[in-house]
Amino acid sequence: xxxxxxxxxxxxxxxxxxxxxxxxxxxxxxxxxxxxxxxxxxxxxxxxxxxxxxxxxxxxxxxxxxxxxxxxxxxxxxxxxxxxxxxxxxxxxxxxxxxxxxxxxxxxxxxxxxxxxxxxxxxxxxxxxxxxxxxxxxxxxxxxxxxxxxxxxxxxxxx
Numbered sequence: 041x042x043x044x045x046x047x048x049x050x051x052x053x054x055x056x057x058x059x060x061x062x063x064x065x066x067x068x069x070x071x072x073x074x075x076x077x078x079x080x081x082x083x084x085x086x087x088x089x090x091x092x093x094x095x096x097x098x099x100x101x102x103x104x105x106x107x108x109x110x111x112x113x114x115x116x117x118x119x120x121x122x123x124x125x126x127x128x129x130x131x132x133x134x135x136x137x138x139x140x141x142x143x144x145x146x147x148x149x150x151x152x153x154x155x156x157x158x159x160x161x162x163x164x165x166x167x168x169x170x171x172x173x174x175x176x177x178x179x180x181x182x183x184x185x186x187x188x189x190x191x192x193x194x195x196x197x198x199x
Contacts, residue, residue: 044101045189054091059172066165069156077156136174143167
């Protein structure tokens with residue numbers, strides 16, 4: 041199987057683990073047992089780091105898409121034509137990218153803020169939930185391609 045598909049498939053379990061542990065952190069922050077919140081926070085950081093590694097690799101494999109996006113932003117800012125559409129550039133994927141940066145930024149900020157139920161934590165949680173919804177849609181839209189990568193791998197193994 042091509043490395044790009046290995047990375048794409050690895051995004052699903054690491055993203056799911058990150059989402060589940062994030063929800064657990066949020067629920068634990070509403071409780072009175074600081075130790076439970078702390079343990080879920082540690083697991084969330086570990087899962088998030090694994091997810092972040094996969095995301096960085098995913099962006100690396102799709103760097104051409106990002107270069108086109110940045111080039112079009114630069115071109116539109118020079119020409120002043122904000123109505124110009126870029127070819128094959130999904131608005132949802134652009135929003136997903138910006139949202140991911142915001143979630144990563146608030147997550148890093150939380151590493152320097154002590155304690156549960158902070159305002160930054162609540163923003164991180166809400167952005168994370170929105171991110172889960174967009175990531176799910178992004179994955180569902182491309183799932184047929186991912187399934188084909190598994191079918192191609194099975195053929196390779198059997199031949």
